[in-house]
Amino acid sequence: MQWETVIGLEVHVQLATHSKIFSGASTAFGAEPNSQACAVDLGLPGVLPVLNEQAVAMAVQFGLAVHADIPEVSVFDRKNYFYPDLPKGYQTSQMYHPIVGPGEVEIALDDDTTKRIRIHHAHLEEDAGKSLHEDFHGMTGIDLNRAGTPLLEIVSEPDMRSAKEAAAYLKAIHSIVTYLGISDGNMAEGSMRCDVNVSVRPKGQEAFGTRAEIKNVNSFRFVEKAIAFEVERQIELIEDGGKVVQETRLFDPERDETRSMRTKEEANDYRYFPCPDLLPVVLDQAYLDHLRSQLPELPAEKRERFQQALGLSAYDASVLSASRDMAEYFEAVHRVCGDAKQAANWVQGELSGALNRENLSIANSPVSANQLGELVQRVLDDTINGKAAKQVFQALWHGEGTSADAIIEAKGLKQVTDTGAIEAMIDQVIADSPAQVAQYCDAEPEKRGKMIGYFVGQVMKASRGTANPQQVNGLLKEKLDALL
Amino acid sequence: MALEDSHVRRAAHLARIAVSDDQASGFVEDLSRILDMVDQLQGVNTDGVAPLAHPLDATQRLRADEVTETNQRDTFQRCAPAVENGLYLVPRVVE
Numbered sequence: 001m002q003w004e005t006v007i008g009l010e011v012h013v014q015l016a017t018h019s020k021i022f023s024g025a026s027t028a029f030g031a032e033p034n035s036q037a038c039a040v041d042l043g044l045p046g047v048l049p050v051l052n053e054q055a056v057a058m059a060v061q062f063g064l065a066v067h068a069d070i071p072e073v074s075v076f077d078r079k080n081y082f083y084p085d086l087p088k089g090y091q092t093s094q095m096y097h098p099i100v101g102p103g104e105v106e107i108a109l110d111d112d113t114t115k116r117i118r119i120h121h122a123h124l125e126e127d128a129g130k131s132l133h134e135d136f137h138g139m140t141g142i143d144l145n146r147a148g149t150p151l152l153e154i155v156s157e158p159d160m161r162s163a164k165e166a167a168a169y170l171k172a173i174h175s176i177v178t179y180l181g182i183s184d185g186n187m188a189e190g191s192m193r194c195d196v197n198v199s200v201r202p203k204g205q206e207a208f209g210t211r212a213e214i215k216n217v218n219s220f221r222f223v224e225k226a227i228a229f230e231v232e233r234q235i236e237l238i239e240d241g242g243k244v245v246q247e248t249r250l251f252d253p254e255r256d257e258t259r260s261m262r263t264k265e266e267a268n269d270y271r272y273f274p275c276p277d278l279l280p281v282v283l284d285q286a287y288l289d290h291l292r293s294q295l296p297e298l299p300a301e302k303r304e305r306f307q308q309a310l311g312l313s314a315y316d317a318s319v320l321s322a323s324r325d326m327a328e329y330f331e332a333v334h335r336v337c338g339d340a341k342q343a344a345n346w347v348q349g350e351l352s353g354a355l356n357r358e359n360l361s362i363a364n365s366p367v368s369a370n371q372l373g374e375l376v377q378r379v380l381d382d383t384i385n386g387k388a389a390k391q392v393f394q395a396l397w398h399g400e401g402t403s404a405d406a407i408i409e410a411k412g413l414k415q416v417t418d419t420g421a422i423e424a425m426i427d428q429v430i431a432d433s434p435a436q437v438a439q440y441c442d443a444e445p446e447k448r449g450k451m452i453g454y455f456v457g458q459v460m461k462a463s464r465g466t467a468n469p470q471q472v473n474g475l476l477k478e479k480l481d482a483l484l
Numbered sequence: 485m486a487l488e489d490s491h492v493r494r495a496a497h498l499a500r501i502a503v504s505d506d507q508a509s510g511f512v513e514d515l516s517r518i519l520d521m522v523d524q525l526q527g528v529n530t531d532g533v534a535p536l537a538h539p540l541d542a543t544q545r546l547r548a549d550e551v552t553e554t555n556q557r558d559t560f561q562r563c564a565p566a567v568e569n570g571l572y573l574v575p576r577v578v579e
Binding site for chain 1: 498499500538540543544545546547548549552557566568571572574576577
């Protein structure tokens with residue numbers, strides 16, 4: 001039987017506020033345990049939450065970026081459950097009237113097409129603390145620094161049909177939140193976490209199958225792996241006559257599998273009710289208009305513009321618009337050198353290669369966009385050839401000079417286009433290589449094209465890479481053929 | 485709505501409140517009376533009335549995103565039964 005996979009994602013994005021959603025405690029990562037957990041975060045008696053205006057603004061910015069309805073009124077609810085890293089006994093969340101209503105995100109697929117994924121809603125909530133299960137004499141250690149950190153939970157519709165689409169959606173959300181600057185999007189530090197709802201159904205069937213929810217999927221790669229495993233598990237189960245049960249499963253990246261989590265029978269009885277400590281949040285049109293006017297150009301718009309206005313391929317446009325740092329770097333290189341295609345090639349080729357080798361992000365590139373732009377400009381105006389340009393890039397990378405021009409000058413890499421000078425070098429090489437010249441002359445005419453490579457190499461070497469390769473090629477052929 | 489003993493025990497368990505057998509039957513009666521009143525309210529025609537999220541006719545004030553709290557861990561941990569390396573220690577929980 002042919003099966004279809006149905007996937008929906010719940011993405012938790014940690015908002016990049018300085019203080020917590022309901023208290024003035026710091027949200028900085030990596031502090032001493034419990035040094036950033038104040039009376040409100042600890043749920044001590046008599047304290048009251050006060051909502052952080054920046055958390056509200058960031059949630060609304062996200063909503064505007066995904067073309068969502070932003071309701072005038074949103075309300076906080078209490079989600080009640082008992083766990084030691086939740087000192088109040090409830091998580092303040094938004095169940096019935098979330099701050100962001102239905103919207104949509106466009107994802108880029110491998111075949112250069114795009115697909116719209118609907119967003120059901122996004123709501124504000126507070127994070128819980130951390131439980132450390134290492135052995136503290138048979139006890140569990142609790143760090144409440146993270147308790148009260150603002151989260152935006154973004155809930156998609158079940159619109160994805162493959163693991164690849166789910167990963168592309170997660171990447172699109174990551175791009176949007178980092179473009180907006182509302183989260184650092186650091187998945188390793190838990191700033192973005194993802195729960196995946198997966199089900200399968202016979203192709204052509206309208207009703208959804210029973211879904212499993214997979215927790216703890218914390219990288220783009222894990223999303224694909226966890227879904228691939230889960231889909232196979234469900235199909236095998238059904239084909240063997242079994243039934244998928246609705247349950248929560250945990251992804252184990254080390255064993256590359258999902259496992260059923262032991263669930264208590266009352267686990268889902270959260271007894272939601274409106275939080276009496278918080279009043280309804282009311283947003284007026286002027287506030288929304290103001291935030292809308294501050295929105296930066298977003299990844300999908302950039303991708304579109306890179307293709308339409310700059311003539312880049314769908315692939316190049318997609319790679320270069322994926323992160324705001326990458327897009328801004330590319331645009332700066334383009335501004336300086338004036339050639340989008342060359343700028344794209346250098347950013348994705350030489351620069352990305354060097355960054356990957358040293359595991360650096362583009363924001364920490366030793367070569368600035370301005371420096372790279374000037375270098376590309378020198379290639380475009382024929383001051384240096386492609387080979388010399390790579391040398392200049394390496395020199396810039398290692399800080400051997402502050403500009404392409406200075407390095408070209410210091411290393412004498414200026415391209416030699418003077419025919420007389422090139423001819424002199426060619427004559428010398430021919431005089432120094434009698435054996436190769438004889439071979440060339442004796443060879444079948446169709447093989448000579450290949451053999452000329454040796455002479456080109458010698459001349460380029462003699463010029464220390466500065467001769468114009470096209471000129472060398474043409475002149476060599478003339479001179480060698482004259483010896484036949 | 486008539487409550488049963490099991491409802492009270494379940495609610496008590498979810499709230500982590502210890503309720504003895506004697507107390508449970510008393511709560512069944514008390515809580516049932518509250519639910520009877522809710523039933524009475526359910527009978528009121530609320531067509532066209534927006535659900536009330538809060539009894540006060542006011543909207544949420546927001547605060548500026550500023551760190552105003554200092555580290556008072558030592559003070560807070562004075563009332564904790566067990567701490568170690570800055571962590572609160574609780575009976576072991578494993579999911």
